[in-house]
Amino acid sequence: MNIKICGLRTKSAVDEAVKNGATHLGFILSKSHRQVTPEAVSTLTENLPKSVKKVGVFVNESIEFVKNAVAIAGLDLVQLHGDEDMDYIRQMSVPVIKAVSDFAKIAQYENIMLLLDSPKGGSGQTFDWTSVRADSLSLPFFVAGGLTPDNVAAAVQHFQDFPHFYGVDVSSGVETDGVKDLTKICTFIQNASLAHYDDLLTAFLTLTQRLNAHGIIPYLMGSVAVQLVAGFSTNPDDIDIQLRQSDFAQFDRLSVLMEDLGYHLIDWHEHKFEKGNIHVGFANVETLKNYANVDFTALSKSELGEFYLPNLQQNIKIYEAATRDNWRNDKYKDKVILEKLKELENDR
Numbered sequence: 001m002n003i004k005i006c007g008l009r010t011k012s013a014v015d016e017a018v019k020n021g022a023t024h025l026g027f028i029l030s031k032s033h034r035q036v037t038p039e040a041v042s043t044l045t046e047n048l049p050k051s052v053k054k055v056g057v058f059v060n061e062s063i064e065f066v067k068n069a070v071a072i073a074g075l076d077l078v079q080l081h082g083d084e085d086m087d088y089i090r091q092m093s094v095p096v097i098k099a100v101s102d103f104a105k106i107a108q109y110e111n112i113m114l115l116l117d118s119p120k121g122g123s124g125q126t127f128d129w130t131s132v133r134a135d136s137l138s139l140p141f142f143v144a145g146g147l148t149p150d151n152v153a154a155a156v157q158h159f160q161d162f163p164h165f166y167g168v169d170v171s172s173g174v175e176t177d178g179v180k181d182l183t184k185i186c187t188f189i190q191n192a193s194l195a196h197y198d199d200l201l202t203a204f205l206t207l208t209q210r211l212n213a214h215g216i217i218p219y220l221m222g223s224v225a226v227q228l229v230a231g232f233s234t235n236p237d238d239i240d241i242q243l244r245q246s247d248f249a250q251f252d253r254l255s256v257l258m259e260d261l262g263y264h265l266i267d268w269h270e271h272k273f274e275k276g277n278i279h280v281g282f283a284n285v286e287t288l289k290n291y292a293n294v295d296f297t298a299l300s301k302s303e304l305g306e307f308y309l310p311n312l313q314q315n316i317k318i319y320e321a322a323t324r325d326n327w328r329n330d331k332y333k334d335k336v337i338l339e340k341l342k343e344l345e346n347d348r
């Protein structure tokens with residue numbers, strides 16, 4: 001789940017957002033009471049994990065102004081909140097998020113990300129979510145505008161089935177008296193991530209029933225399994241399923257079964273499927289011994305259904321292996337999960 005915390009101005013707020021699993025940090029570089037300089041962004045984001053993206057927010061600035069800020073602040077993306085059109089957007093040196101509030105005008109944009117917002121960015125005003133039709137959106141999109149720790153779960157649930165829903169974005173809703181509130185940042189991220197976790201777990205349980213009907217018992221791995229076993233928020237992105245080699249080898253049969261459930265194959269090499277905002281990856285559980293020195297036959301069955309999952313100690317071994325694995329993209333997240341798992345084990 002992508003979670004963007006925007007309008008950051010202090011190191012403590014940046015640290016709180018990162019610590020809790022924000023995937024994007026937003027900095028206002030145009031005129032606003034939240035405005036910061038590109039130099040300040042550079043200082044505030046020193047030592048930021050690579051997986052956390054820095055977004056600069058601009059309103060109708062000159063191309064030179066934006067490019068200069070991108071270079072000084074080291075921005076990964078720019079968010080454009082004014083009347084910038086495709087001619088302007090094509091001149092940007094980094095990927096673009098375009099804020100839109102008139103949803104009838106979405107069709108003019110291509111190869112970018114959208115941010116659905118109320119007409120006045122950063123005002124904390126919501127828009128009518130039901131005014132957006134899923135079939136009008138063919139680009140990945142963030143939802144913003146008046147989100148708060150209290151309504152973000154409802155927003156995630158509302159947009160979850162939109163095929164291109166990418167994440168949620170907040171500024172005013174995590175402030176108290178105009179200043180970023182660390183408790184609200186933490187609660188916002190946890191509530192957004194919990195709503196997505198609930199959806200992923202429900203999708204996994206549906207999938208499990210279908211696999212079981214074909215004589216297959218899946219192994220639930222990754223951050224959904226950790227959250228189920230350990231109970232802390234892991235902000236899962238996808239569902240990691242492992243299968244016995246005999247089941248995994250019949251990938252064509254698996255593909256048919258997934259398509260029946262509305263998923264489509266998005267990466268044949270990685271055995272990844274997608275349905276809306278839900279991604280499911282398959283792998284062979286019998287490789288666990290070599291990868292993490294975990295005997296897959298020692299994994300326990302869940303009480304929630306006919307599937308296996310690793311316990312606390314087995315998850316620790318798996319995440320230790322993941323943090324050593326050069327192929328893993330999000331090592332920072334793996335490291336945070338590993339630290340929390342170890343803390344939990346020490347407390348027992």
Ligand SMILES: O=C(O)c1ccccc1N[C@@H]1O[C@H](COP(=O)(O)O)[C@@H](O)[C@H]1O
Pocket residue numbers: 006007026028030031032033034057058059081117120121122123124125144145146147169170171172173
């Ligand atoms: O936050 C600002 O001051 C701002 C100024 C100019 C353009 C956009 C701005 N904020 C962005 O608007 C969205 C929604 O914010 P909110 O949660 O409704 O307050 C978010 O991306 C802000 O960073």
